[in-house]
Amino acid sequence: MSTIFRITSLLVGFGLMASAETPAEQHVAAAQHVIRTKPKSSQAYNDLAAALTRRTRETGHVRFLGQAETAVQQAIQLQPGNYDSQKIRIAILLARHQYTQALEAAKDLNHRVPDDIPVWGLLADANIALGNYADAEKDAQWMQDLRPANGPAFIEAARLREVYGDLEGALDFLAEGMRRTSENEVEEQAYLLTRSAHLQLLAGNTKSAGEMLAQALKLFPDYHLALWNLAQLRTSESNYAEAAALLKRRNEAVQSSASLYDLAQALERSGDKAEAEAAFEKFETRASAETAKPFNANRELIFYYADRR
Structure with a gap:
């Protein structure tokens, strides 16, 4: 079965319905509600920071990173040394392209808790960005070893397959990641579709790329990453x-x-x-x-x- 058919079938099952509020907006609102009722909750500030970091990818607006930093600092002030706060800070560093700092911080957390899958994901992200591909492969493999067939591990593996020029392998891994993505996570689905379309475009499969980008924009209207890739497709034409x-x-x-x-x-x-x-x-x-x-x-x-x- 072709990759585009597998992904399309998954999206038909999800219903391709976009809600008025994005997933990150929903999480921001929920965290803000908890903060209003429990202003001393460090976890609520962590949740707010994580949601604001995700909002950055949804919109492309870096201003949300500043808000996320403020929220995570508040969480640390309420609970110094909080482990989840440190993970969110690394995610913010990655979003700001401060990869060396992110890698060192992720290594420290990994030494503290070696079986935390998201931290292995942070390590993989930083290592890929810095060109440390052998280390990134080990990180992705640890993600699979700790929890076989988990979605984030497939997505990291797809990035590495792309680096090594194995576009079909990368597409297969992204399809597996899509299969394990919640139907409520419409931005994540749109992101994976956009990544897949990018690979199809690299492979010269413009028809498949266009279909995937149309699906991404139906799921998440005016998604900035999909618009950019669709513009690249039109430029190629x-x-x-x-x-x-x-x-x-x-x-x-x-x-x-x-x-x-x-x-x-x-x-x-x-x-x-x-x-x-x-x-x-x-x-x-x-x-x-x-x-x-x-x-x-x-x-x-x-x-x-x-x-x-």
């Missing part, structure tokens, strides 16, 4: 006007320097020189002010200057 329109939608939602750079490039390809130049100028101003921040567009800024020198 030389449909530059639609690619620019998709990236406009994404930039309206995300409003990051990197998103603005992608939009400027798309506008330039579509032939809208004036709007492209305005977007590039806005990007340069914004990205130049963020160079020292952990979450920046320095890579895009280098490309921008290289293209114009």
Whole structure:
């Protein structure tokens, strides 16, 4: 059975229904309610921090990371040395692309509790980001050994298969991860579909990629990761006007320097020189002010200057 058919069948079973509130928004609201009734609950602040970190991936807005940091600091103040708080802090470091710090912190937690599967996942994420692929393989294998056939382990394994160029293997692992994802976790489903579409696009399977991205956007409308990948698909088809329109939608939602750079490039390809130049100028101003921040567009800024020198 093909990967696209397996994933589509799973989504038909889920009903493809998107709720008014996203999963992370629901968790944020629930945690805030507990905090109002139990303001001394460190766990409630942990729950809030975790939900805000997830909200970052849902929206692409890094401002939620600042709110998550505030919440986890409150949890630590209420219960110093709290283990769950430390895990959430590592997740925030990863979201901020502070991979070396995240790896060292995850190693410390792993020494404290060697059988915690999520910590092995944090180690794998950090090691993959840093190019430590052999270590990441060991991390993913520990996840499987501790709990065979668990969803997060399949997702980590998929990332490694992609690194090694085994696109079909990565797609199979993502399908297994989807199979183990709750029907209520619509953003996670959309994320896995988007990851799968990215792999299909790399393999030249544009039809399958388009179908997966359409499903992702039906599950999670205006999902910024799906919009970006769909724009890449349209660019590969030389449909530059639609690619620019998709990236406009994404930039309206995300409003990051990197998103603005992608939009400027798309506008330039579509032939809208004036709007492209305005977007590039806005990007340069914004990205130049963020160079020292952990979450920046320095890579895009280098490309921008290289293209114009």
